Amino acid sequence: MAFTTASNIPWTRVKALSFDIFGTLVDWEGGIDDSMRATALGPYLPKDRKQRMLDIERHDTAIQRDNQTMLQCDIIAEGLRRYAAELKVVENGHLTQDQVEEACKQYGGRIGSYPAFPDSVDAINRLRKHYKLIPLTNVDNQSFDDTLSGPLAGCRKSFSAVYTAEDIGSYKPSQKNFDYLLDHLKSDFGVEKGDLVHVAQSLFHDHGPATKNQLMSVWVDRGGDMGGEVEGAQEKFGFQMRVQTLGELAEIVDAAFG
Known part of the structure; x- marks a missing residue:
């Protein structure tokens, strides 16, 4: 897929960037996979990542x-619990139900330890020089706070606000999450929809609704397996630019400001 050009977004006029975090700044897939395989379920999971x-x-x-x-x-x-049932690890005598429950508890508590991508902290601290930065994340408050105290510790002061699924009461791609984002950006910071760019990895959770709301958006294509089919992605999801790292986006923005 060809890269779209920086000229599609008026970077010097933009006032704020909203971000997906887990998948975009934090390695959601790597964190999930490592945490899942580290549980008692690990030996019974499919070999293919x-x-x-x-x-x-x-x-x-x-x-x-x-x-x-x-x-x-x-x-x-609960997702891992259902996966264990699908794999029949109890039915086949591999684990007891108590062992499955302990694995699920262990797995669910590790979101805050998922690693940041190597470029994330530096890129966020470069972008903060030009814009308000607002996470719009599907995780709960405690997990996100753990992330800000750990893998993204260098970003805490760079975020002007944080809008979580727990506070909103729904999950992206729900329209409710984007209504909340747009309403609060205007009331909290005076930022209008046309002055915002949404930056995210997930085509399904973020770029679909961003296009529906006529938002400018940048796809950070981390090359993972989750988040939507990439074939024909630009035509289907309508983002203005594709980059492979957040660091690449920071370079484009810095160049736009001269």
Whole structure:
């Protein structure tokens, strides 16, 4: 897929960037996979990483859709519980139900330890020189605070506000999350929709609704398996630019400001 050009976004006129965090700044897939394989379920998971990612995403997405106020740490724990049932680890005598429950509890509590991508902290601190930076994240408050105290500790002072799924009461791609973002940007900072760029990895959770809301957006294509089919992505999801790292975006913005 060809890269789109920086000229599609008027960087010197933009006032704020909203961010997906887990998948964009933090390695969501790597964190999930490492945490999942570290549990007692690890030996009984499929050997193919892509299959593991797509399987667990299928469970998590269904749970989010049906349980909009459940905390993300509990959603992924339930996702692993359903995955264990699908793999029949208890039925086949590999684990007891108590062992599965302990694995799910352990797994659900590790979101705050998922590693940041190497470019994330430096890029955020460069971008803060030009814009208000606002995470719009699908995780719960405690997990995000743990992340800001750990892998993204260098970013805490760079964020002007944080809008979480727990505070909003729903999960992206719900329209409610983007209504909350736009309403609060205007009331809290005086930023209008046309002065905002949404920056995210997930095509499904972020770029679909961003396009629906006529927002400018940048796809940070981290090359993972989750978040939507990449074939024909620009035509389907309508983002203005594709980059492969947040550092690349920071370089484009710095160049725009001369």
